[in-house]
Amino acid sequence: MPDWLTNMEPHWAWLSLGVLLAAAEIVAPGFFLIWIGAAAIVTGVIAWVVPLSVPFQLGIFALLSFVALYGGRRWLRMNPITTTDPHLNQRGGRLVGEVLTVTKAIEDGRGRVRVGDGEWPVRGPDAAEGAKVRVVSADGGVLVVELA
Template sequence: MLAYLQNLTFWDWLALGTVLLILEVFGAGGYLLWIGVAAAGVGVLTYVIPETPWALQFILFGSLSILTAVFWWRRQRSAEHVAGHSGLNSRGQELQGRQFTLHEAIVGGRGKIKAGDSLWLVIGPDMPVGTPVEVIGQDGVLLKVRAVAL
């Protein structure tokens, strides 16, 4: 076994990288992807510098595996942080604090405003069409509005 390890070629590293990438396809969650990339990187290095000692190859493989896994982990954490504030399923929150003109009068506590190319149902005190209103909250799909003092 030691004789095999002492005579590793770039093909061995590329084969290991390929096997790891194939295993990643079956759902390893990203970890084997980066370890496979590290193995391929060592394979490229041993192609460029074929006399690289086997111990250095393993040190490089371990170091690259750790570095790429940490890089992936940090990137995933930052992506989760950004995704947590995406506004998905709460589109009305982005309208809070903005002012609009009533598109349909609020009668019986309900009316409509036009925000961009969408009509939104609003609730608030009765007001005529054209009244400037400010969105102050959201109740499900209904936006809460109040009249804006001019």
């Protein structure tokens, strides 16, 4: 092992580990490593202020990791992350309520409508080409419509 690594003060190792774990959270997001990284940083600060043996530092790190993970999980359960756009990445859901023009007559419950510069398959009551229909819901890539 290199001399600089064996002569390193333990608090620098803890602080470095904490920063690396926080950086790893950016690369592999899962909202998990940040809590362990925070525990490592707090352990490094404690080891810097109060000289402790390495086994005691490991115990503090284990305890802080458990508390941070449990506390973070509990806080997220009590304060869920909500979105201001519930239909984000659900284009069919965004079309609910829109009035569209039938481009291929709806026969036997199936047809096509114009959406922007494209066409979408639809399911609904029979309607002639050119009729107006309102989107009621989306079932995967198929829009469910009613006569407008």
